[in-house]
Amino acid sequence: MICLYLHIPFCRERCPYCDFFLVTRPGFVERFFEALAVETAAKAALFAGQSIKAIHFGGGTPSLVPPSFIDGWLSQISGIARISAETEITLEANPEDLLPASLDALQSVGVNRLSIGVQSFADRKLRALGRAHSAADARRVVLEALERFPSVSIDLMCGAEGEMLAEWEGDLRAALDLCPQHISIYMLTLEEKTRLWRDVRKGLRDLPGEEAQAAMYRMAAELLGNAGYGHYEISNFALEGHHSRYNLASWMREPYLGFGPAAHSFLVDGDAETRFSNVSSLTRYLTDPVGAVDFREVLTEAQRFDEEVFLSLRIRKPLSVGFLRKGHKLGHQHLDDILVTLQEKGWIGVKKGTVTLTEEGFLFADHVAAELLSE
């Protein structure tokens, strides 16, 4: 079993807070898919004959691309490996791209899960975030997607300029009224060198502080939890049976193969675990879609331990105290003291020799991980 990821690096324009690898020149789409076919053929031996658990079209904005290109790549994949009715095929989409005809076309080429970048159901907040769609677009698209796809996920973002708790509550309640199967909650973060980062540094913009964001996150966990959405990962909530199979596999450290510029891969061969990343340059990718790799490394024991700790915390997978003792940087006694402190703060629970993040601990997952890592 393996998962596949395709990074489609095109957006109409860059949102002020976004630092993903992308270009705003959709004229390159055809050449991109030609290069992708070459990369896919060259990597075929890495997944030939395997069952595909999930395929994730991320970006960038995959919904900018005509569905015929998605269809062409899926056909190439199905000639190499096994896509079945169980394979989750997710495409990330922005509301402004999705007319009913494009939703029909995506459904007909095999997409069975749509992940929609709603961000907000309030026009004021969408403008503050620099998004191109309106609240009405977002509502219409979610409803139309729910009529066509067995699983629909929406992204909501909190912490926009001027956002108060009441506005955020409005977003959450609007989402719950629509009943998507999956909701992802993201806190707006300032990524270096973005337009938003520069504006905040110059004093032109002011964002809600950490405490305000934490209150928004707690409100989301409470409202979504009460509505029956399981909080299965820091940012992700799902109705029963609708978690993202692709994301969960990557947090469980299962193998996945990435295609397209800036795509990451994680492969397991016997005892060896390898991570590598394609180059973050469309020009270099188009010139050499097979050889243009940014980094490749075989993980050391310490890296494997750290990944297991960090990723298990995110999904609240219990970690055995014995396992933590073997890898921890400071030895048994220090680790035991740290566990007591983290428990007193209410960030972890320790039961039957295992450690799990608490609901409150989700907010402090990075701090907890930093205390438990090998170095």
Ligand code: SF4
């Ligand atoms: S649409 Fe998404 S990927 Fe594109 S710039 Fe905006 S946030 Fe980034």
